[in-house]
Structure formats: structure tokens, C-alpha cells
Amino acid sequence: MNLNWSALTKQQQKIVIIITVLAVLQVVALGYFMLKNPGKSAGEARKELHELQGQLSAAKDIISRKALVEQELQKSVEDLEAMVPYAPAVFDSYAWAYEYISRRSALAGVMIDGLQEEISARSSTGNGKEAVPYEVSVVTRCGYNELIRFLWYLETGNPLIVVKELTIDESSDNPEQHSVRIVVQWPPSFKIENVDE
Amino acid sequence: MNLQINLLKKNERRYQGIVSMKVMVMGAIAVFGGILLLFFMLSGIAKVTVLANLDRTRKEWILQMPVSAIIRMQTEAAALNRRTSASLDEWSERTGAPLHKIMRELQGSVPAQVQLSRVYAKIIESGSSGQPECVLQLSGWAVGEGGDMLAVEFKRNLNNSKELRSFCDEVRLISSRRETDDSWVFSLEGKRMIEEAP
Numbered sequence: 001m002n003l004n005w006s007a008l009t010k011q012q013q014k015i016v017i018i019i020t021v022l023a024v025l026q027v028v029a030l031g032y033f034m035l036k037n038p039g040k041s042a043g044e045a046r047k048e049l050h051e052l053q054g055q056l057s058a059a060k061d062i063i064s065r066k067a068l069v070e071q072e073l074q075k076s077v078e079d080l081e082a083m084v085p086y087a088p089a090v091f092d093s094y095a096w097a098y099e100y101i102s103r104r105s106a107l108a109g110v111m112i113d114g115l116q117e118e119i120s121a122r123s124s125t126g127n128g129k130e131a132v133p134y135e136v137s138v139v140t141r142c143g144y145n146e147l148i149r150f151l152w153y154l155e156t157g158n159p160l161i162v163v164k165e166l167t168i169d170e171s172s173d174n175p176e177q178h179s180v181r182i183v184v185q186w187p188p189s190f191k192i193e194n195v196d197e
Numbered sequence: 198m199n200l201q202i203n204l205l206k207k208n209e210r211r212y213q214g215i216v217s218m219k220v221m222v223m224g225a226i227a228v229f230g231g232i233l234l235l236f237f238m239l240s241g242i243a244k245v246t247v248l249a250n251l252d253r254t255r256k257e258w259i260l261q262m263p264v265s266a267i268i269r270m271q272t273e274a275a276a277l278n279r280r281t282s283a284s285l286d287e288w289s290e291r292t293g294a295p296l297h298k299i300m301r302e303l304q305g306s307v308p309a310q311v312q313l314s315r316v317y318a319k320i321i322e323s324g325s326s327g328q329p330e331c332v333l334q335l336s337g338w339a340v341g342e343g344g345d346m347l348a349v350e351f352k353r354n355l356n357n358s359k360e361l362r363s364f365c366d367e368v369r370l371i372s373s374r375r376e377t378d379d380s381w382v383f384s385l386e387g388k389r390m391i392e393e394a395p
Contacts, residue, residue, distance in 0.1 A: 007219075008219065012217070012219060012220050012223065015220070015223055015224070015227065016223055018227075019223065019226060019227040019230055022227075022230060022231065022234055023230050023234075025234070032241075042240065042243060042244040042247055045244065045247045045248055045251050046247050048251060049247055049250055049251045049254060052251065052254045052255065052258055053254055055258065056254060056257060056258050056261060058265075059258070059261045059262060059264075059265035060261065060265075062265045062268045062269060062272075063261060063264055063265055063268060065268065066264075066268050069268050069271045069272050069275065070271060072272075072275045073271045073272075073274055073275040073278070076274075076275045076278030076279050076282065077278060079278070079282050080278055080281060080282060083282075083285060144300075144304060147300065148297050148300050148301055148304070149297075151295070151296050151297035151300060152295075152297040154297075155295040155296065155297055156295075156297075159289055160285060160288065160289060161289075162288065162289060162291060162292060162320070163292070163295075163296040163318075164319065164320045165318070165319040165320070166296055166300075166316070166317070166318045166319070167315070167316070167317050168313075168315065168316040168317075169314070169315050170312075170313070170314045170315070185320075187284075187285060187288045190281050190284075190285065191281070192278060192281075193273075193274035193275075193277045193278050194274060195267060195270045195271045195274050
């Protein structure tokens with residue numbers, strides 16, 4: 001179509017100018033948006049926004065449980081901390097166990113003939129990384145009732161102790177006294193997890 | 198007869214409608230251009246809005262992420278602590294009953310004419326089945342009339358004890374033989390597999 005500018009009326013010329021200006025503006029606006037985010041289309045941005053909103057929603061959900069989680073953690077830490085005094089000391093387990101067993105035997109009126117650390121089979125054959133229970137063997141000579149009393153003191157005084165082995169043999173020289181060997185065991189050392197803000 | 202002569206040049210011809218053809222064409226182009234422009238403008242606005250939302254969400258995420266990460270770590274720590282507590286509880290309950298109770302029950306179950314020569318109770322870390330086991334072995338002798346049946350009576354007494362059964366399930370008579378005219382030597386054994394938590 002051949003457009004003769006001089007053939008147009010003033011009004012028509014104005015319209016053509018306005019249209020041209022709008023077209024130029026349109027191209028400029030398009031170029032502006034294209035150049036502003038050259039690497040990211042609206043679709044990509046929307047996708048990222050959607051993912052981020054999902055993550056944010058999950059994060060907010062977690063944050064809404066903050067007080068409950070802190071309370072649970074606090075309780076779990078307190079529960080485990082309450083057990084710490086009953087676990088053998090890491091530095092000198094033998095002395096710790098010796099003191100505990102000696103005090104209990106004195107309460108039960110049982111004389112201890114020997115007390116020694118047991119080397120666990122798992123600790124000697126393992127790769128050294130596996131946590132193993134701590135074991136101590138006690139050798140004594142006592143009557144059956146004293147033995148029961150001794151076991152009662154041992155088992156009720158520490159919630160973590162387990163009598164792993166008990167051997168009672170008759171004594172030929174004194175029927176009232178028995179040869180007794182007790183192996184007591186504590187669980188492997190445990191770790192208390194805590195997270196400070 | 199009337200004769201009309203058209204003296205207008207070709208480019209001087211006028212469209213006789215209200216609006217000229219050129220204006221209509223230009224208007225159509227303008228409408229098309231306007232719609233196109235509107236489309237791009239709206240797309241631009243939508244993109245700007247998305248980008249603004251993305252920017253705002255990113256800022257919010259930067260603020261919330263460390264807090265949620267800490268809470269997540271606290272949740273994991275609490276779960277680990279609970280698992281440790283459960284394993285400690287399980288640890289001390291492995292024998293089923295404390296040994297002082299078992300020895301007390303044993304004392305009350307021995308018939309008057311029975312004397313024990315050896316009592317052996319143990320937690321075996323890897324028993325015959327490969328699993329940890331609680332084992333109770335008893336050896337002794339019975340004297341007097343009906344001594345051959347005393348070991349059976351003893352076994353029955355032991356199996357009537359709830360505490361003993363919780364330690365080593367059912368006690369079985371392993372052997373019994375006459376030692377002298379009125380004495381019998383016997384041995385009893387009970388075993389229980391300790392079920393480990395999954």
C-alpha cells in the first residue's frame with residue numbers, strides 16, 4: 001500500500017504519528033524487559049518462585065513447631081543427663097566401678113576378694129571403633145542371702161547396670177559360704193545431642 | 198441525456214463513506230498495534246510482579262532458612278536422644294527381670310531335699326542361634342526317698358515362677374543319674390533368646 005503523506009489530512013497525520021510513537025514505545029518496553037532479565041524468562045522465574053514458596057511454606061511449618069521441638073529436645077537432654085551419673089566415668093572407669101561396687105558390697109555386708117576389668121570379646125576382635133559395654137568381674141565368698149542382698153544393692157543403685165554373669169559354686173570347707181563370681185556390665189558410653197541457637 | 202465528465206485525478210479520488218479507507222486501515226493497524234502493546238505491557242507487568250515476588254520470597258527465605266535449619270537440627274537431635282534413651286531402657290531390661298529377684302525365686306523353689314552345687318546365670322552375647330541369650334544352668338543333687346523325682350519337682354517349681362520364666366523361659370531337665378543308693382545328681386537348664394530391637 002502506497003501511503004501519500006501529503007494526501008492525508010492533519011488529523012490522519014496525527015493518528016499515524018501517535019501509532020508510530022506507540023509502536024516505538026512498544027519495542028522499547030519489550031526490549032527493556034528482555035534486557036533486564038536476559039537469563040530468566042517469566043516461566044523460569046515463576047517456577048523458581050513456586051519452588052521457593054514451597055520451601056518457605058515448609059520452613060514456616062517447621063518454625064511453627066519451634067516451641068514444641070525445643071521443649072522435646074530439652075526433655076530428651078535432661079533425661080539423658082540424668083543417666084550420666086550412672087554411667088562409668090570415661091577417664092577412669094575402673095576406679096568409678098570399684099567405688100560403686102565396694103560401697104554396695106559394704107552395705108550388703110559382703111567382702112570382695114577381687115575386682116577386675118573384663119576385656120570384652122567384641123572390643124578385642126572388633127575394629128576398635130565399635131562402642132563396647134564396660135565390664136567388671138567381682139569375686140567374693142558369701143552366703144546366699146548376703147549375695148541376694150548384694151545383688152539387690154547393685155541392681156537397684158544404678159539403672160544402667162546389668163549383671164551379665166553370675167556363678168555360684170559350693171564351697172567344700174564351709175557349706176554356708178559360696179564361691180561367687182559376678183560380672184557386671186554398663187552400656188557403651190552414650191552421647192547427648194544438643195543444638196544451641 | 199446528461200453527460201458527466203469525471204475530471205478528478207486518480208489520487209484525488211475520495212472515498213464517499215464517513216471515514217476514508219486510509220484512516221480505516223491505519224485505525225486497524227493502530228488497534229492491532231495497541232492490542233500487541235497491551236499484551237506485551239501485561240506480560241511485562243506480570244513478569245515484573247513475579248520477579249518482585251521472587252525477590253521478596255528470596256529475602257524472606259534468607260531470614261527464615263537459618264531458623265528452620267536450626268529447628269530441623271533440634272528435631273534430629275531430640276530424635277537421636279530419644280533413640281539413645283530407648284536403647285538404654287532396652288539395655289537394662291535385657292535380662293527380663295533383675296538377677297536378685299531370680300535368685301530369690303530360685304531360693305524359694307528348691308525342695309528341702311535338694312542341694313545345689315552350682316548356679317550359673319549368664320547373658321551370652323552370641324548364643325547358639327547367633328542372637329544374645331539368657332542362660333540359667335543349675336546342678337545339684339537330691340537325697341532321700343523319692344529323690345529321683347525331686348529334680349522334676351524342682352523344675353516344675355522353677356517353671357511356675359514368672360520372674361524365672363521371664364529370664365530364661367522354660368527350664369528343662371538336662372540330666373539325672375543315681376549317684377548312691379539314695380542320692381541323684383541332676384542338672385537343669387533354661388534358655389531365652391533376647392530379641393533385639395529393629
